[in-house]
Amino acid sequence: MLFRFIESPVDSAQIAGLSSRQIVQFIVPLVLACWSGRAHGLEVRVWNDSQGRAIHATMIRADSENVTLKLNDGREVPYPLAKLSEADRNYVVTARASATPAKSDDPSAVASFESEWPELVRFTEDPEIATLEEDAAKKRFVYESANYRYLCDVRLSQSVVKGFAVMFEATRLYCRSLPLSLNGGDKTDGKLQILLFEKQEDYTNAGGPEGTAGVFIPQKRAVLVPLTSLGVRPVGSGYMLDRDKSSKTLPHELSHQLTPIPYFKSGGWFTEGLAEYIGNTPYRSGTYTVRNNQRALVEYVTAYGSKQMGGRALGKKIALMDLKSFMLQEYSSFTSDPQLNYGCGLLLTIYFFHMDGAGDGARIKKFLKSLAAGKPLDESLPLLLDGRTYEQLEKEITKTWSKNGVDLSFGKAPNPS
Numbered sequence: 001m002l003f004r005f006i007e008s009p010v011d012s013a014q015i016a017g018l019s020s021r022q023i024v025q026f027i028v029p030l031v032l033a034c035w036s037g038r039a040h041g042l043e044v045r046v047w048n049d050s051q052g053r054a055i056h057a058t059m060i061r062a063d064s065e066n067v068t069l070k071l072n073d074g075r076e077v078p079y080p081l082a083k084l085s086e087a088d089r090n091y092v093v094t095a096r097a098s099a100t101p102a103k104s105d106d107p108s109a110v111a112s113f114e115s116e117w118p119e120l121v122r123f124t125e126d127p128e129i130a131t132l133e134e135d136a137a138k139k140r141f142v143y144e145s146a147n148y149r150y151l152c153d154v155r156l157s158q159s160v161v162k163g164f165a166v167m168f169e170a171t172r173l174y175c176r177s178l179p180l181s182l183n184g185g186d187k188t189d190g191k192l193q194i195l196l197f198e199k200q201e202d203y204t205n206a207g208g209p210e211g212t213a214g215v216f217i218p219q220k221r222a223v224l225v226p227l228t229s230l231g232v233r234p235v236g237s238g239y240m241l242d243r244d245k246s247s248k249t250l251p252h253e254l255s256h257q258l259t260p261i262p263y264f265k266s267g268g269w270f271t272e273g274l275a276e277y278i279g280n281t282p283y284r285s286g287t288y289t290v291r292n293n294q295r296a297l298v299e300y301v302t303a304y305g306s307k308q309m310g311g312r313a314l315g316k317k318i319a320l321m322d323l324k325s326f327m328l329q330e331y332s333s334f335t336s337d338p339q340l341n342y343g344c345g346l347l348l349t350i351y352f353f354h355m356d357g358a359g360d361g362a363r364i365k366k367f368l369k370s371l372a373a374g375k376p377l378d379e380s381l382p383l384l385l386d387g388r389t390y391e392q393l394e395k396e397i398t399k400t401w402s403k404n405g406v407d408l409s410f411g412k413a414p415n416p417s
Contacts, residue, residue, distance in 0.1 A: 048085040060130065061190075062092045068132065076130045113365040115179040117353075119291035123170035129158045147172055149191035154198045156232070156239055163241040164230040166286045168194065171251045174288045175258040175278060179361070180368060184260040186221045192257060193222035198234075200226050213249035216256040223253050248300075248310065252279030262371045265380075268334030269327050272342050273349030276300075280346075294404075297350060301343040302406065312343035316406050320344050322413040323397070324390040327381075347401065347408060352384070355400045 047069065048054050057069035066078040081089055111118075127145035134141050139153040145165035172192075175182045185192050197203040203226040208215050213229035216222075227233075229250060231242035255278040256271070264271050280300045282289040302318075304311040318340075320326060326344070334341050352364040363386050370380035385393060394410045401408045 045091075047088050049083050050085060052085075059092065067092050068130070076132075078132060110176045110181060110183040111179045113179055113181055113369060117179055117290070117361075118174075118177045121170070121174040121177045121288040121290060123166060123173050123286040125169070127162050127165040127169055129161045129165060131158065144191060145169055147192055148194050149188070150194045150196055152196040152198075152227075153202065154227075154239065160232060160239055160241045164232065167230075167250065167283070168254065170283070170286045170288065171254045171278070172258060174251075174281070174290075175255055178278075180274075180365070181372065182255075182258050182260065184263075185258045188221060193220070195220070195222050195224045196230075197224070197226050200228070214253045216253040223250075223257050225250060225253075248279045250279075251281075251283065252276060255279065260372060262374065263368060265371050265377050266367070267327055267329070267377075268331045268341065269345040269348055272334070273345035273347075276342055276346040277349050277353070294350060294354065297346060298404070298406065301346055312339050312346075314340065314343045318344065318347075318406065318408050319411065320408065321411045322390070323394045323410050325413055326410075344408070347406065348397070351397055351400060355404075356396075357386075 044056055044058050046054050047057055055069075055071070057071050060068040060070050060076055062068065062081070065082075066080055067084070068076055068078050070076050081092060084092070125146070130144045132142040132144060132149075134155055136155065141152045141155050143150045143152070143156065143158070143161045145161070146169060148165065148168050150161060150165070172185075187193075195206065197206065197208075203224060204210055206224055207217050207220070208224045208226065214223060214225040217224060227239070232239050233242065252275040255275045259271060259274065263274075277297065280297050281293045282296050300311040302312075302314055302316050304313055320340070326341075327348075334345075353361045356363055363384050367380050367384040370383055371377070388396070398408055398410065
């Protein structure tokens, strides 16, 4: 048992006999519990187990098997519903039924296609880390922030989890702030899943590609991350977070997790181009600087990225296959040359977001709306072409990028066999 029920609840008579200091020590945790924005009822109440023992606590969350209670000392601990009194089990059922979604999960909180392109996206909230489970024997340690659940194979302090949770929450906020209706994210029990691994080999064995800093695996509905990618390293008997550690791969993979499934019909050029766009927008301490981000994005494609932090290094003279073949190629073919194809996918994505037509992304928004409505790719692409042939679009793209310092040329389409 993770906590012990007291034999009887503290009543007003007991409080009257306390000193001022003792009253403060008793009251403050209750106030803090009431301020917990993730609590269902925000109510400090007396909970009874099946043996009649009682404790003061606040219900934070519950599923079909457990309720998580916040104790007076601030700890959040799970407790089996089956061991609670019948009255408390009924209370949990009622609370779960009446609970409203968090404000940030309201569909209206996701930027629509008609929204303005953001200039700055800043996550300023406290991630409010909760510890759900710590089982050293099973190497299973579960932590939560507002929208993510982190399943780790080593114990981490709440301060360490809070340190990297800011990046996860900020990336989610950035994705939802783009006027692309990025309302994806397949949750498990109300949270997006992140699997964390102390050792690189365990990450690889779980499905992470060799030499990568993270990967989104749709079948697992989770992003897999080695702790080293987060800047988490062992120190003595615990772990510490290097807050200067930066990984462009993680926002890239998180954006895949948040991209609506129908958008993946567009092909690798867009889904990877979008992820590259998000992952390489300048980020620091919970803030994405979106305005004028094109300079950093182009530097990432053509060179080694800002401050030599990694890039595609394609140079400013780039030769690509014909546009139609590039956009319609199989995903396995697209990933066979990641430097060239991911970099050019980003250039195309930037073009359709900010350079095409009036520079308002109108055509690609129509394209994505069509995919979101369930239309097949061959019916949606004409909205992106908007009466242009692929050859005409090639010329427009080449001309526009040439004005922006990048010589992007397209090859001839292969002869049909």
